[in-house]
Amino acid sequence: MTFALETAxxxxxxxRIVIEPVTRVEGHGKVTLLMDEDNRVHQARFxxxxxxxxxxxxxxxxxxxxxxxxxxxxxICPVSHNLAACKAMDMIIGATVPVAADxxxxxxxxxxxxxxxxxxxxxxxxPDLLFGFDAAVGKRNIAGIVAAYPDIARQGVGLRRYGQExxxxxxxKRVHGTGVIPGGMNKNLSLDERDYLLKEIDQIIAWSQxxxxxxxxIYSERPDFHNSFGFYRSSFxxxxxxxxxxxxxxxxxxxxxxxxxxxxxxxxxxxxxxxIHEEVKSWSYMKFPFIRARGRExxxxxxxxxxxxxxxxxxxxxxxxxxxxxxxxxxxxSATQATLAYHWARMIEMLHAAETIQELLHDPDLQSDDxxxxxxxxxRGVGVxxxxxxxxxxxxxxxxxxQIVRANLIVSTTHNNQAMNEAVRQVALQYLDGQQLTExxxxxIEVAIRAFDPCLSCATHAIGKMPLEVELMDAAGALIQRxxxxxxxxxxx
Amino acid sequence: MxxxxxxKAITIxxxxxxxxxxxxxxxxxxxxxxxxxxxxxxxxxxxxxxxKLCIVSVNGRNMTACTMPAAEDMVxxxxxxxxxxxxxxxxxxxxVEGNHICPACEASGNCQLxxxxxxxxxxxxxxxxxxxxxxxxxxxxxxxxxxxxxxxxELCVRASREVDGKNVFGISGRxxxxxxxxxxxxxxxxxxxxxxxxxxxxVCPTGAILIKRQGYKIPIGQRTFDHKKISExxxxxxxxxxxxxx
Numbered sequence: 205m206t207f208a209l210e211t212a213x214x215x216x217x218x219x220r221i222v223i224e225p226v227t228r229v230e231g232h233g234k235v236t237l238l239m240d241e242d243n244r245v246h247q248a249r250f251x252x253x254x255x256x257x258x259x260x261x262x263x264x265x266x267x268x269x270x271x272x273x274x275x276x277x278x279x280i281c282p283v284s285h286n287l288a289a290c291k292a293m294d295m296i297i298g299a300t301v302p303v304a305a306d307x308x309x310x311x312x313x314x315x316x317x318x319x320x321x322x323x324x325x326x327x328x329x330x331p332d333l334l335f336g337f338d339a340a341v342g343k344r345n346i347a348g349i350v351a352a353y354p355d356i357a358r359q360g361v362g363l364r365r366y367g368q369e370x371x372x373x374x375x376x377k378r379v380h381g382t383g384v385i386p387g388g389m390n391k392n393l394s395l396d397e398r399d400y401l402l403k404e405i406d407q408i409i410a411w412s413q414x415x416x417x418x419x420x421x422i423y424s425e426r427p428d429f430h431n432s433f434g435f436y437r438s439s440f441x442x443x444x445x446x447x448x449x450x451x452x453x454x455x456x457x458x459x460x461x462x463x464x465x466x467x468x469x470x471x472x473x474x475x476x477x478x479x480i481h482e483e484v485k486s487w488s489y490m491k492f493p494f495i496r497a498r499g500r501e502x503x504x505x506x507x508x509x510x511x512x513x514x515x516x517x518x519x520x521x522x523x524x525x526x527x528x529x530x531x532x533x534x535x536x537x538s539a540t541q542a543t544l545a546y547h548w549a550r551m552i553e554m555l556h557a558a559e560t561i562q563e564l565l566h567d568p569d570l571q572s573d574d575x576x577x578x579x580x581x582x583x584r585g586v587g588v589x590x591x592x593x594x595x596x597x598x599x600x601x602x603x604x605x606x607q608i609v610r611a612n613l614i615v616s617t618t619h620n621n622q623a624m625n626e627a628v629r630q631v632a633l634q635y636l637d638g639q640q641l642t643e644x645x646x647x648x649i650e651v652a653i654r655a656f657d658p659c660l661s662c663a664t665h666a667i668g669k670m671p672l673e674v675e676l677m678d679a680a681g682a683l684i685q686r687x688x689x690x691x692x693x694x695x696x697x
Numbered sequence: 698m699x700x701x702x703x704x705k706a707i708t709i710x711x712x713x714x715x716x717x718x719x720x721x722x723x724x725x726x727x728x729x730x731x732x733x734x735x736x737x738x739x740x741x742x743x744x745x746x747x748x749k750l751c752i753v754s755v756n757g758r759n760m761t762a763c764t765m766p767a768a769e770d771m772v773x774x775x776x777x778x779x780x781x782x783x784x785x786x787x788x789x790x791x792x793v794e795g796n797h798i799c800p801a802c803e804a805s806g807n808c809q810l811x812x813x814x815x816x817x818x819x820x821x822x823x824x825x826x827x828x829x830x831x832x833x834x835x836x837x838x839x840x841x842x843x844x845x846x847x848x849x850x851e852l853c854v855r856a857s858r859e860v861d862g863k864n865v866f867g868i869s870g871r872x873x874x875x876x877x878x879x880x881x882x883x884x885x886x887x888x889x890x891x892x893x894x895x896x897x898x899x900v901c902p903t904g905a906i907l908i909k910r911q912g913y914k915i916p917i918g919q920r921t922f923d924h925k926k927i928s929e930x931x932x933x934x935x936x937x938x939x940x941x942x943x
Binding site: 265266268269272273276375376377380382383386390391576605606607 | 841909916918
């Protein structure tokens with residue numbers, strides 16, 4: 205399946221504009237544009253050019269090692285991979301995770317949502333949002349924010365630091381800890397640790413509220429611009445709690461189409477493959493998932509903060525729920541499909557994370573010693589959580605010797621692959637088509653990608669059997685030679 | 698009586714260390730609380746001198762402290778920049794000869810190789826990694842054997858032979874081809890009478906012999922080397938969680 209502007213009908217003699225690397229995202233990606241003499245855009249692609257291999261090299265490893273191993277997919281959201289993998293391992297050991305361990309994991313996850321969302325908003329996106337997309341490039345970075353808005357920069361650093369501290373005290377380390385184990389947790393939260401976190405939580409909630417206010421002000425100053433930038437309609441997918449509430453740790457899968465109509469709801473994620481398939485394209489290492497019922501052409505969707513805020517029926521914390529209502533009502537619901545509304549939704553979630561941390565810290569279950577359980581061994585496990593960037597699926601099979609024999613990971617950024625490409629194409633048409641290109645204009649493309657907070661390192665975990673097609677063409681565009689690698693790894697001319 | 702027997706002494710780094718006949722330099726040093734880095738030595742078993750980390754200068758000649766009998770008036774140098782540099786290089790070679798992925802290894806924090814590397818201030822592997830293809834044997838119901846992490850210390854070989862009386866493990870091959878083998882026609886641990894309660898299941902200084910399903914159960918902060926250097930832990934048994942019998 206090829207979408208409009210994905211592949212130019214006649215690429216010969218077109219100019220090739222490359223943005224490489226895309227900056228202020230996690231991982232390595234590039235954008236290529238093919239334009240004619242009049243600077244009309246004929247092709248726009250967001251390529252992921254890095255290559256990992258986790259699904260392959262976890263094979264043969266003992267299942268209890270894998271949650272620690274796979275969290276090395278990422279340095280920003282390792283907790284997500286750790287938790288998703290451990291949820292799969294809970295299933296493999298037949299465990300019903302004790303209530304206390306479930307809450308400790310949720311606390312850890314909220315620490316991560318807080319730090320990851322703060323990192324993205326303050327460090328990666330604020331330079332665009334506060335200075336303008338085509339501001340001087342030397343100023344458009346975190347150092348520029350520190351110089352011009354020191355209080356905002358300080359709050360960003362403070363929020364991130366606090367989230368990392370929550371992670372450290374629940375997992376043992378700020379990055380790549382080992383607190384989560386199959387069946388539960390290896391430690392609780394001591395009273396001293398709880399009191400240490402409680403000391404600052406009011407400040408953290410206040411700063412999170414200020415961040416929501418900041419993005420609201422930015423968005424409302426130019427509502428038409430922010431609503432229309434890279435605009436398109438799409439389906440959304442996320443986990444929701446049984447009662448429809450926002451739940452970032454556990455729930456059923458809900459997908460709604462571009463008109464808000466339900467495609468599926470409260471789906472048991474352990475059978476995700478009945479609902480989602482992945483397509484491989486020759487020009488990117490990242491796969492293209494789609495909802496089976498809607499097919500490859502119509503089945504693509506968005507995940508992440510915007511999807512979650514749109515999909516949930518309510519947020520179970522007071523301040524964030526009030527902000528969700530404001531967001532949904534803004535401009536008669538005009539922001540709910542907007543690319544840049546991801547920033548707004550992300551800050552509402554950050555506030556929710558801060559509120560949830562406060563709630564959990566007052567729960568005496570966190571000091572319980574009933575932390576691990578196990579049951580009847582299974583050979584298959586699926587774990588799904590809502591990572592900061594969206595729905596994260598980990599799926600493993602083991603053999604009788606307890607070694608991994610198959611792994612499939614569908615990572616948040618991968619779900620958004622087509623959506624990011626669509627955003628790039630919309631922005632290319634809106635702002636670049638027919639224009640003399642400048643750095644500022646090209647940054648518009650990156651702004652659209654950044655809205656999704658993509659983690660390209662996470663998203664390219666596959667290895668080996670990816671079909672590839674290499675074509676050698678002469679200056680006139682005539683094909684000289686073609687080499688094709690099929691999905692079984694065999695090459696043919 | 699004891700005072701008379703202990704009257705003999707050697708000097709280690711300028712400090713007088715008493716010994717009794719039959720003790721090695723390592724025995725005397727450990728008894729006196731003097732640390733000499735080592736990986737393959739464990740006082741429970743006959744010394745082998747495999748790892749060469751305990752190399753010391755004895756009257757100007759380099760010897761392995763774990764095998765060299767102490768003798769009256771020996772002058773031993775151990776804690777010198779030259780010897781520590783050699784020891785660091787030996788540890789670096791151990792790291793590149795195998796596949797030691799500390800970040801994901803469940804022995805991390807309890808691993809003597811890792812602790813020795815920290816003690817010797819190893820900051821990088823320095824040498825090119827061999828990335829050797831090594832076998833993983835998960836056939837035993839309670840024990841996971843990961844030869845990627847084997848440093849050929851032979852502690853499991855000695856423990857199985859001397860304490861457990863089973864001869865489950867042996868060493869085969871020569872030079873760089875030397876490797877740990879399992880004493881079964883199939884070569885698989887699951888086809889031996891190896892048991893999780895065997896001493897050989899507890900002595901691995903790295904993460905090569907692991908009790909299944911126990912990984913990461915000790916929180917960071919409570920692992921053997923989280924707050925103590927290997928020189929402080931000396932030959933205390935490495936803490937592991939008690940095996941669960943499911």
